[in-house]
Amino acid sequence: MAGRPFRQLNFVIGVTTAVWLVAIALYAAPASPRHATLVPSQKHAEDSDLFQSSDRCLPCHNGVMNSQGEDISISAEWRSSMMANSVRDPYWQAAVRREILDHPEAQEEIEDECSICHMPMTTFAARKAGGKGRIFPYLPVDAAATDEAALAADGVSCSVCHQMSATRLGDPSTFTGGYIIDTAPGATRPVFGPFAVDPGRQRVMQSSSTFTPTQAEHVQRSEMCASCHTLFTRARSGGSATGTRLPEQMPYLEWQQSEFSGKSSCQSCHMPEVAGEAPVTSVLGQPRPGVSRHSFRGGNFFMLRVLNTYRDELGVRATTAEMSAAIQRTVDHLQQDTGRVSIATAERAGGRLIVDVDVSNLTGHKFPTAYPSRRAWLHVTVTDSTGRAVFTSGAFTPDGKITGNDNDADPLKFEPHFLTIDRADQVQIYESMMVDTKGALTTGLLSGARYIKDNRLLPRGFDKTKAPTETAVVGEAREDADFSGGRDRVRYSIDPGSASGDLTVIVKLWYQPIGFRWADNLRSYNAFEPQRFVRYYESLASASAIVVSEAHRTVGR
Numbered sequence: 001m002a003g004r005p006f007r008q009l010n011f012v013i014g015v016t017t018a019v020w021l022v023a024i025a026l027y028a029a030p031a032s033p034r035h036a037t038l039v040p041s042q043k044h045a046e047d048s049d050l051f052q053s054s055d056r057c058l059p060c061h062n063g064v065m066n067s068q069g070e071d072i073s074i075s076a077e078w079r080s081s082m083m084a085n086s087v088r089d090p091y092w093q094a095a096v097r098r099e100i101l102d103h104p105e106a107q108e109e110i111e112d113e114c115s116i117c118h119m120p121m122t123t124f125a126a127r128k129a130g131g132k133g134r135i136f137p138y139l140p141v142d143a144a145a146t147d148e149a150a151l152a153a154d155g156v157s158c159s160v161c162h163q164m165s166a167t168r169l170g171d172p173s174t175f176t177g178g179y180i181i182d183t184a185p186g187a188t189r190p191v192f193g194p195f196a197v198d199p200g201r202q203r204v205m206q207s208s209s210t211f212t213p214t215q216a217e218h219v220q221r222s223e224m225c226a227s228c229h230t231l232f233t234r235a236r237s238g239g240s241a242t243g244t245r246l247p248e249q250m251p252y253l254e255w256q257q258s259e260f261s262g263k264s265s266c267q268s269c270h271m272p273e274v275a276g277e278a279p280v281t282s283v284l285g286q287p288r289p290g291v292s293r294h295s296f297r298g299g300n301f302f303m304l305r306v307l308n309t310y311r312d313e314l315g316v317r318a319t320t321a322e323m324s325a326a327i328q329r330t331v332d333h334l335q336q337d338t339g340r341v342s343i344a345t346a347e348r349a350g351g352r353l354i355v356d357v358d359v360s361n362l363t364g365h366k367f368p369t370a371y372p373s374r375r376a377w378l379h380v381t382v383t384d385s386t387g388r389a390v391f392t393s394g395a396f397t398p399d400g401k402i403t404g405n406d407n408d409a410d411p412l413k414f415e416p417h418f419l420t421i422d423r424a425d426q427v428q429i430y431e432s433m434m435v436d437t438k439g440a441l442t443t444g445l446l447s448g449a450r451y452i453k454d455n456r457l458l459p460r461g462f463d464k465t466k467a468p469t470e471t472a473v474v475g476e477a478r479e480d481a482d483f484s485g486g487r488d489r490v491r492y493s494i495d496p497g498s499a500s501g502d503l504t505v506i507v508k509l510w511y512q513p514i515g516f517r518w519a520d521n522l523r524s525y526n527a528f529e530p531q532r533f534v535r536y537y538e539s540l541a542s543a544s545a546i547v548v549s550e551a552h553r554t555v556g557r
Helices: 005-013 017-026 074-079 090-102 104-115 120-128 149-154 198-209 222-229 252-257 266-270 301-309 320-335 514-521 530-541
Strands: 191-195 211-215 231-239 241-248 337-350 352-361 375-383 390-395 432-433 450-454 487-492 503-512 546-555
Touching: 005 252, 074 320, 090 104, 090 301, 090 530, 104 120, 120 149, 198 211, 222 252, 222 266, 241 450, 241 530, 252 266, 301 320, 301 530, 320 546, 352 503, 352 546, 375 487, 390 487, 514 530
Parallel strands: 191 211, 337 546
Antiparallel strands: 231 241, 337 352, 352 487, 375 390, 375 503, 432 450, 503 546
């Protein structure tokens, strides 16, 4: 049911291609736009043409092939991404509801702050009109047949990113959703892209979307992504904000302190370029070099799996095949471009097996980065010559837990950063752990006052001794000489017991976008969205983590 509008749209496009081309040739008058209609109390006539929903853009940017015949359509890749599904994300909905239940007096502020990046078009328009963004009046998506609801449901859509101005990009004032869109009235509004577009094709796009394509290099700069991917939250306690600012997500600032800064941008990894020349539109498109795919490769394969599994409940528009392809792209990206494990040494000494494990970060920011629910960890197994396990640390269990992890067993405890592991109940977990104003561990962002642990793997070139508070290493890793830019080394000192013969060491680096505690802590909230996500998580927990890299070594007697 959820994919029906797009199947119908594709059918209409196929039947009416000739009509489209005639209209294009004649530069037909602009179609009536889908206006960003504001709620009645905030409606201003001059705001009504700020945005268009994606159905005005995707017909021409669908059916696009590269020179090898591969479908590189912006439509198919964008609508199966987390960008397009930012509103449908059931964890986001559950987390916002949790924050409102924790801080009911701040509901308006919470919805406004949490919607500027997840539901940007309606929130930006509401703010311009002097109001605040809302979330739950627009849920479930597609429930209301209004233009405003359509804009809300579109998530991070075309006319948001492509209208972002170069003004002050990268300045702290643009962080936490402070991006700038020129709202000055005009006959047409510019949308920015990397290519120059001739006047004839400009008129085609004006006729279709009411926007004028305009070349601008800032759309390929990391600073553009930083607006929504550099997020600070302010802790709340006892009904009011404390003034304490928590650096919730800092991939851009992490990137700035890495060797990747000035060499490769966010877009170069997360929007990889098409090989050779390719058009960006199927209507009068011309081959161009350096076309960026709109796949928005990230790390949240698990949420894509949830969206695909519960597509009807969540109103997912992308087809099952498109979502499956997006999941596979995400897994491939994680396994090829994020982390590596290797065994530096493995030898018997003094009746013990000594293994030094090296973990490398291949990304241009911390790994994991961004939303603090994410974690990576080492799973080390030693087997004897018969295949019997004589030591295991960090096994993943089907309910989403890590064996031996204190935090999964008790929400008030956590695993420290280890230099040496000599017991099976010790696990090296790369993660950030927050505490509230009273020092208790929390997974509530608006309760989080500071980090008590942050040993996420640093990117190459990152100097932890010079890092500012926003990106600092916190806890034992700060004093660990083997924890530095691009790598960590962990020593395992293992008692093999009575095992005889050769010993085989197997090391796996696991990654999980939503750690067990971040889901399970929602269980006590008696509201639809948290309870729904707990149900989703329980049903798919065994698929909530993947192995990013692994290494093997056999040690003789």
